[in-house]
Amino acid sequence: xxxxxxxxxxxxxxxxxxxxxxxxxxxxxxxxxxxxxxxxxxxxxxxxxxxxxxxxxxxxxxxxxxxxxxxxxxxxxxxxxxxxxxxxxxxxxxxxxxxxxxxxxxxxxxxxxxxxxxxxxxxxxxxx
Amino acid sequence: xxxxxxxxxxxxxxxxxxxxxxxxxxxxxxxxxxxxxxxxxxxxxxxxxxxxxxxxxxxxxxxxxxxxxxxxxxxxxxxxxxxxxxxxxxxxxxxxxxxxxxxxxxxxxxxxxxxxxxxxxxxxxxxxxxxxxxxxxxxxxxx
Numbered sequence: 001x002x003x004x005x006x007x008x009x010x011x012x013x014x015x016x017x018x019x020x021x022x023x024x025x026x027x028x029x030x031x032x033x034x035x036x037x038x039x040x041x042x043x044x045x046x047x048x049x050x051x052x053x054x055x056x057x058x059x060x061x062x063x064x065x066x067x068x069x070x071x072x073x074x075x076x077x078x079x080x081x082x083x084x085x086x087x088x089x090x091x092x093x094x095x096x097x098x099x100x101x102x103x104x105x106x107x108x109x110x111x112x113x114x115x116x117x118x119x120x121x122x123x124x125x126x127x128x
Numbered sequence: 129x130x131x132x133x134x135x136x137x138x139x140x141x142x143x144x145x146x147x148x149x150x151x152x153x154x155x156x157x158x159x160x161x162x163x164x165x166x167x168x169x170x171x172x173x174x175x176x177x178x179x180x181x182x183x184x185x186x187x188x189x190x191x192x193x194x195x196x197x198x199x200x201x202x203x204x205x206x207x208x209x210x211x212x213x214x215x216x217x218x219x220x221x222x223x224x225x226x227x228x229x230x231x232x233x234x235x236x237x238x239x240x241x242x243x244x245x246x247x248x249x250x251x252x253x254x255x256x257x258x259x260x261x262x263x264x265x266x267x268x269x270x271x
Binding site: 038051055061063 | 146147150153167171174175178179182235238239240241243244247
């Protein structure tokens with residue numbers, strides 16, 4: 001699914017370049033704790049979170065995340081948006097609460113690490 | 129037999145420097161990517177580095193992170209001046225955390241930092257002295 005589809009479905013506002021919305025997303029992860037992301041998130045996932053500080057963009061770089069959705073109407077500070085733009089990291093915000101955002105994307109076929117790894121060859125995604 | 133050192137760099141990490149927190153790990157990740165280390169290994173090293181770096185920013189006064197690639201292994205050693213860890217065994221348990229409310233609001237304190245390092249490394253050692261500091265040794269095989 002393209003990020004632009006997700007923008008429409010979750011009625012997101014995009015805070016980064018339009019061209020980044022053409023990215024294809026297959027896997028999602030949701031957490032507010034960054035160590036959870038480092039432990040259990042599949043490389044190259046889309047992260048849905050309520051944490052809006054700069055650490056999210058750092059973790060995104062470590063895990064090559066495809067993008068970030070800040071749920072529940074939370075808005076990141078300007079410096080976080082600037083950093084995401086520098087790193088070509090799509091930043092989206094939605095008014096939908098975290099649970100609803102995850103549920104909607106799940107029903108549309110996006111999956112997390114546990115399910116997708118069963119069908120995976122285990123080599124992981126290549127580095128961007 | 130002594131292994132030939134192919135790369136070595138030292139980084140200082142300042143406690144409470146949240147503005148730069150994570151930047152050392154991103155640098156190390158980019159070095160490994162550049163020398164075409166397997167992606168899976170790059171992620172393991174980067175995750176170890178990031179967790180260690182964030183621990184230092186949150187708890188230590190100052191820390192030095194040394195990153196070495198020699199032969200077919202990467203070694204990260206981190207030595208800090210800080211409060212030390214009262215109970216290392218507990219700190220290694222998933223879910224145990226001494227993070228303050230402020231740290232939790234920043235997205236830390238899941239109690240997974242040290243376990244994440246252990247799980248992503250091939251060899252992990254930790255030594256800590258109360259009121260003095262903590263030393264970590266992390267080795268990851270590159271092939």
